[in-house]
Amino acid sequence: MSASLRVECVRCGTVEVPVDQARLVAGSESGATRAEFRCPRCGEAGSVDVDERAARLLLAADIPLHAPRIGSDQPR
Numbered sequence: 001m002s003a004s005l006r007v008e009c010v011r012c013g014t015v016e017v018p019v020d021q022a023r024l025v026a027g028s029e030s031g032a033t034r035a036e037f038r039c040p041r042c043g044e045a046g047s048v049d050v051d052e053r054a055a056r057l058l059l060a061a062d063i064p065l066h067a068p069r070i071g072s073d074q075p076r
């Protein structure tokens, strides 16, 4: 079972991205939560703002969560 995220690709328009090919980025400077994705059709990276309810649904669907630590960028 896998849910998908309906997003707008700048090239293809509306596409559906499986949640395991997207990730949720919380705690940005603006406080907004974003979902980052890679378009399954053209490979273009993109992101959309999601509200709290949508974020909760995505987390319930096991979207990977990426939580950057503000002020401590760790190089890998």
Ligand SMILES: [Zn+2]
Pocket (backbone or CB within 6 Å): 009, 010, 011, 012, 013, 015, 039, 040, 041, 042, 043, 044
């Ligand atoms: Zn695309």
